[in-house]
Amino acid sequence: MNQSASTRKESDRLASKSWLKSLFARPEIGPIGVMLLLFGMLGYFSIPAGEFSLNPFAGEGFNALGIRNNLRVIAQLGIIALGAGLLIIAGEFDLSIGSMIGFAGACMAMVLRWGFAIVIPYISFEGGMHVEFFTLIHITDISPIGAITITMCFTLFFGWLQGYIVVRSGLPSFIVTLGGLFFLRGLTEVSLRAFNHRPDQTKGATTVTELPDIKNIIDVPGHGEMERDAAKALSEADLMAILKDVPADTIASLTERLQYTAQRVADAKTQIMAAKGVKPLERALENAIESGNTVMADTIRNKIETFVVTPTVPKEITDIDVARAYIDTIGSARPVANFFGGDILQPIFDFLYFPVDWNTNNFGNQFAPGLYSCVMIWVILALLCYVVLSRTQAGNWIYSTGGNLQAAKANGVPTDRVKISLFVFSAFCATIFATCQVFEVNTADAAKGNLKELEAIAAAVIGGIVMTGGFGTVVGIIVGAFIFGLAKEAFFYIPGIDGSFYRVFLGLVIIASALLNENIRKRIMGAL
Amino acid sequence: MAANTTEPLIETKGLVKNFGSFTALNGVDLQVFPGEVHALLGDNGAGKSTLIKILSGVFKPTEGEIFVEGEKVSFTSPRDATGAGIGTVYQDLALNALTSVTRNFFLGREMTHFPGPFGILKTAEMDRIATEEMAKIGINVADPNQPVGTMSGGQRQTLAIARAIYFGAKVLILDEPTSALGQKQQMEVLKTIRKVQQFGDIAIILITHNEIHARLIADRFTFLSLGEVIGQGTSKDLEGDDIKRLMAGGAEIGDLAKELAV
Ligand SMILES: Nc1ncnc2c1ncn2[C@@H]1O[C@H](COP(=O)(O)OP(=O)(O)O)[C@@H](O)[C@H]1O
Ligand SMILES: [Mg+2]
Numbered sequence: 001m002n003q004s005a006s007t008r009k010e011s012d013r014l015a016s017k018s019w020l021k022s023l024f025a026r027p028e029i030g031p032i033g034v035m036l037l038l039f040g041m042l043g044y045f046s047i048p049a050g051e052f053s054l055n056p057f058a059g060e061g062f063n064a065l066g067i068r069n070n071l072r073v074i075a076q077l078g079i080i081a082l083g084a085g086l087l088i089i090a091g092e093f094d095l096s097i098g099s100m101i102g103f104a105g106a107c108m109a110m111v112l113r114w115g116f117a118i119v120i121p122y123i124s125f126e127g128g129m130h131v132e133f134f135t136l137i138h139i140t141d142i143s144p145i146g147a148i149t150i151t152m153c154f155t156l157f158f159g160w161l162q163g164y165i166v167v168r169s170g171l172p173s174f175i176v177t178l179g180g181l182f183f184l185r186g187l188t189e190v191s192l193r194a195f196n197h198r199p200d201q202t203k204g205a206t207t208v209t210e211l212p213d214i215k216n217i218i219d220v221p222g223h224g225e226m227e228r229d230a231a232k233a234l235s236e237a238d239l240m241a242i243l244k245d246v247p248a249d250t251i252a253s254l255t256e257r258l259q260y261t262a263q264r265v266a267d268a269k270t271q272i273m274a275a276k277g278v279k280p281l282e283r284a285l286e287n288a289i290e291s292g293n294t295v296m297a298d299t300i301r302n303k304i305e306t307f308v309v310t311p312t313v314p315k316e317i318t319d320i321d322v323a324r325a326y327i328d329t330i331g332s333a334r335p336v337a338n339f340f341g342g343d344i345l346q347p348i349f350d351f352l353y354f355p356v357d358w359n360t361n362n363f364g365n366q367f368a369p370g371l372y373s374c375v376m377i378w379v380i381l382a383l384l385c386y387v388v389l390s391r392t393q394a395g396n397w398i399y400s401t402g403g404n405l406q407a408a409k410a411n412g413v414p415t416d417r418v419k420i421s422l423f424v425f426s427a428f429c430a431t432i433f434a435t436c437q438v439f440e441v442n443t444a445d446a447a448k449g450n451l452k453e454l455e456a457i458a459a460a461v462i463g464g465i466v467m468t469g470g471f472g473t474v475v476g477i478i479v480g481a482f483i484f485g486l487a488k489e490a491f492f493y494i495p496g497i498d499g500s501f502y503r504v505f506l507g508l509v510i511i512a513s514a515l516l517n518e519n520i521r522k523r524i525m526g527a528l
Numbered sequence: 529m530a531a532n533t534t535e536p537l538i539e540t541k542g543l544v545k546n547f548g549s550f551t552a553l554n555g556v557d558l559q560v561f562p563g564e565v566h567a568l569l570g571d572n573g574a575g576k577s578t579l580i581k582i583l584s585g586v587f588k589p590t591e592g593e594i595f596v597e598g599e600k601v602s603f604t605s606p607r608d609a610t611g612a613g614i615g616t617v618y619q620d621l622a623l624n625a626l627t628s629v630t631r632n633f634f635l636g637r638e639m640t641h642f643p644g645p646f647g648i649l650k651t652a653e654m655d656r657i658a659t660e661e662m663a664k665i666g667i668n669v670a671d672p673n674q675p676v677g678t679m680s681g682g683q684r685q686t687l688a689i690a691r692a693i694y695f696g697a698k699v700l701i702l703d704e705p706t707s708a709l710g711q712k713q714q715m716e717v718l719k720t721i722r723k724v725q726q727f728g729d730i731a732i733i734l735i736t737h738n739e740i741h742a743r744l745i746a747d748r749f750t751f752l753s754l755g756e757v758i759g760q761g762t763s764k765d766l767e768g769d770d771i772k773r774l775m776a777g778g779a780e781i782g783d784l785a786k787e788l789a790v
Binding site for chain 2: 387388391392393394395396397399400403404406407408410411412413470471521524525
């Protein structure tokens with residue numbers, strides 16, 4: 001400001017910033033570094049000790065199953081982190097996310113299990129004063145989409161209500177949603193007990209089990225809709241009948257695949273047997289050499305050279321096997337349940353197994369059937385959020401609502417509507433999380449989602465979201481979810497250390513990120 | 529500059545504003561002409577902010593009338609005032625320091641490819657307009673994507689002024705635009721005001737404490753004291769001493785000196 005008079009203009013000062021400096025002013029750059037470090041750690045440490053390999057996909061962290069499981073954890077967190085992060089950018093918090101997950105899962109499972117009813121309580125005086133219930137409507141056999149819709153009505157309304165209270169009262173959202181946290185968790189437990197053990201409410205369990213595996217309900221030719229496992233367990237005659245209508249080339253390719261699998265399994269067995277057979281001999285040879293018994297050593301050496309393992313004979317593929325494999329290929333008759341709880345990218349994972357031979361476990365079988373569907377849902381949501389936040393009018397409104405509320409209001413931005421919408425979106429993300437979980441595992445538990453709100457906020461902070469609002473990106477939120485999800489796995493594989501160190505690590509990362517974010521924010525505000 | 533020959537762009541007649549039993553304004557008449565800078569001067573508490581808040585639709589006057597281009601108007605919200613062509617640049621400037629020049633320029637009035645809040649921003653076009661509009665009043669932004677926080681106070685003023693003009697302000701109200709700035713940036717802002725003055729069709733109401741600035745740039749002066757106009761005139765009408773005296777709320781410099789001597 002107080003420069004000596006010169007020909008330099010104010011605008012020249014910005015131009016002198018180097019590209020390197022502007023790269024480091026990007027809020028995501030630190031987190032991306034940490035993420036890459038964790039990727040490296042997971043790849044490196046998950047390779048079994050002694051089996052040196054430069055191929056990071058060799059270890060458990062990035063084999064097919066590792067990718068499937070790790071991405072699931074990351075995607076689940078990523079979904080709620082989007083809701084939490086956008087809301088923080090607009091200057092508010094949602095502590096009710098975890099309880100909302102529990103509530104939504106329970107609500108959905110209960111509707112799927114017992115249907116939906118509107119019941120009106122009233123006081124009856126017949127035979128002494130007591131409360132009676134009048135059932136206005138009761139719909140059973142509700143489809144997945146119906147259950148999701150009913151649940152969304154509740155959760156989105158609750159999200160709206162929290163937002164409405166916050167903008168109307170001017171109370172900190174921290175307090176309002178803290179109320180939501182306890183309220184929803186309590187409501188979930190109370191209703192689950194009530195439904196599980198009517199009329200003695202104290203005895204009921206706070207879970208919903210015994211849901212069918214809805215995503216795996218298929219339409220079996222000649223038998224109608226049934227669960228996949230039940231179809232595979234049909235009698236041999238039934239299975240043969242089903243196979244009769246299957247085209248020949250389908251049967252041929254299924255048979256080829258099954259034969260490949262049988263061969264792989266047999267090969268794996270042979271290898272294991274060989275290793276088992278030779279290993280004791282090798283140990284004996286070492287002993288013999290050490291003790292100087294050359295005769296013995298020669299004998300053992302000879303034995304090792306002539307050691308033969310009779311190769312395991314591959315299992316014969318029967319028509320029954322082919323029929324069962326065919327049942328595995330029948331698409332779900334509940335596409336919505338399958339969309340949320342099923343698998344994606346199966347063809348790629350099949351291809352990686354046969355013929356690429358990577359997606360294979362120790363026993364020669366296919367390792368992972370695909371990725372969890374929640375990964376795809378996360379990708380879709382993240383793309384939408386990215387476009388909205390950085391490319392649309394709504395995005396500018398979100399930034400300004402959190403960045404300078406008064407300025408946004410003065411320029412006609414409907415800040416109350418922005419905030420309420422984001423509370424609703426946060427509830428939406430929590431419900432999506434719960435939907436995926438319910439259809440993946442076919443159960444619900446009142447304890448689901450515990451502490452998830454804090455994880456979501458942590459992921460957002462790690463990803464460069466500033467807690468005071470107005471600053472952050474969707475890319476950052478995604479990276480934050482990766483870091484949070486990867487840390488646990490990466491530390492688990494470090495030899496000789498307690499796995500819980502990942503929490504220590506995350507704690508440090510959270511504080512470091514918050515400091516870094518604040519520094520970047522101040523630099524942009526012109527205070528540094 | 530255009531003088532009395534034209535119609536006033538905005539005119540108030542007998543504006544009164546009471547806050548309960550307290551009279552903040554007591555019959556204020558004001559005429560502001562296109563192409564003119566009208567300095568509104570007065571001590572703290574004189575009622576300057578109250579007057580411009582009435583003009584910009586924040587307060588409703590208790591009594592009196594406002595005319596814009598000869599037509600009587602009545603504002604119930606700031607939106608009404610903006611719609612009538614009155615653009616107010618407040619001291620805090622209503623800017624979001626964390627986002628870019630362009631995003632601030634179009635805040636609340638973004639240009640999108642299809643309507644609705646989820647319309648995709650026309651980034652390139654908005655960048656171009658923001659840069660052009662700011663260049664028109666004398667500031668070359670190096671990069672329309674730079675965060676406003678990295679701009680100087682003077683540049684921020686310019687951004688807020690350019691924004692108000694672009695979105696149709698015929699009357700530009702500037703509330704102490706130089707008060708929080710360093711010397712060099714104060715001059716930058718005055719230059720900006722001069723540019724707008726030279727457009728010839730925009731009337732500027734400039735609230736300031738700084739007598740030097742007022743004298744440098746204003747064509748006409750109104751002095752408020754205790755909610756009333758105690759002096760009005762063109763720069764020619766008022767001698768230097770008058771301005772000093774009126775700024776002090778009508779007291780003679782001599783009186784003040786006496787007061788201090790006690
Ligand atoms: N909203 C209000 N309620 C009550 N009194 C007010 C309000 N706004 C301003 N005033 C009073 O009106 C008088 C004029 O204030 P203001 O217009 O802010 O003066 P200036 O901007 O000239 O310093 C002050 O005495 C102030 O206390
Ligand atoms: Mg004031």
